[in-house]
Amino acid sequence: MTQDYRHKLTRADLKWFSVEPYEAARGLTAREWAEQLNLRKLMFVLAEPPMREALDVAGMVVELLRAPLRKTDNALLSLPRRGPTVSDLTIDQVYNMRYALDGLPVLEQCIAYEKEREGDDLSVPNLPWQKYRSVIGQSFDDYVRENEIFHAGTQVNVDLNASDSEILADFKDWLAQKRRAAGSMAAKRRTDNKDFESWVKNRVLPYIDLLLLSQATGRPLTHSLAGELLFWDEDVDATEKVRKTVRPLAMQLLDSQFIAAIERQPDGVEGKS
Template sequence: MDVWKSIPSWFKLDNYDHCANYSSLDWANELIMRCGSNIAGGELSELDKQIVEHIKNNGLSIRGKSYCYSEELKKLYEDNPSTYKKTRFAVTNLSQITAYSFFLDANNKEKIEHDFSLLDLSTCTKERWRIRSPYTHPIANLNYNHENAAYLEINLHASNEQLLMEFKDWLLETRGDTQDIVKRQFSKADFEDWHTSRVFAYWDLTTIAASENATIPLLMLGRALFPDEFDVELAARIQKVTKKKSKTLFSPEVVNALMAQAESEKTQWNNS
């Protein structure tokens, strides 16, 4: 493996200044553009080559002639008229299409139709309960997986306190108490921290170097990312701070949480 003797001339730290003003949507798009590529994974596709060229010329996707927004994010920039206007993103009422899909996609669709036809005809309470009983189990127990969504039945006669208490218990039981779960909204302080830590510039340099079967000495990398800092151990900062934050930022959990936050903020903007 080769070692870069100098930072390439195409790298310009100023190209990354604009992310100081990024929203959650902008951060998510930059991450998806990079995560969706195979820059460090072997032979580059034509799209990978376009992404590398754009990074070299512009750094951020929003600079210059924009490379393109991911399909997942295009819809957030476009106004998509709908017959039902959502007021929230992460917590919404169950849609008809989702409710129907549980039935239409069920492996035992014919049996469900048969049993419910008997249920309509039966007048015997005991018989009706016998027919209903197999269908009283939560859908989650049948291993349905609808795009990382879960569906609840909420008893609105219960107090707010009880509902919130039980939802908290359900959330812990369903998602688990793991370090992988993003437990709070990302704030401007997070965005500023990522910007000042130079996570995108770090990822771009190290990933493009890896695609060329090369590495970058940590001190050289530190001087390129933090040219105005002289009172810190730059190599240690790259190893212990920037590299660690970059790994966290590019994790699927953070990318997905940023996407959800961007969707939520878009919904709020549309309703303001």
């Protein structure tokens, strides 16, 4: 698949897409759901640049969209894929961060900001380039969420001159806010057939795979396109359904703690509300 970092995904790009193969998910057990979600978590990691180009991850995702419920390699999925939850960025991670803005409108504003800033007297207030600060000075996480872009992971600034207690208190507040914004949560009760039916009915798994395609190609997926693809056969406001119901469910299902909880859950055990 040709990479195009300047355009959103369109209906024409996905004219072959169908939700029908995902109907078989109605028969998945809790452990099988965990396997499918772990596979997608792994593929989101592979879909980060520059790995996505080297491995043709976009091609892998297209195959997944066509046959979404293939058997997974349990040995591969059980391998530890993460180091410490807190660590320094490596040089290659910093280098690869330059891809994060590819295809986003804000990239042009960053470039214009730099060009207009060159040669200006920074001591003079209200210079033309300062109009960009309200946009490019905002949180990157907030920007991608508000613009319907999936982004796995984040980067933070830590003031090591502050005391341990200050840093820990601020990090606790920051993490709580991010968890709320992302809908990140562990399962607070056992999942059961009602949950599985809800995930299938709301077509959460195909939505996750469309997000994967967006990540692998660098082309944003809008709520409106996702709604058109997922709920073409329903008389609903599909865009709002994606925004208010499907995306929050998808973010919950992609949460590592949530997946671990349902993975540990014995199959055939009904959950308690």
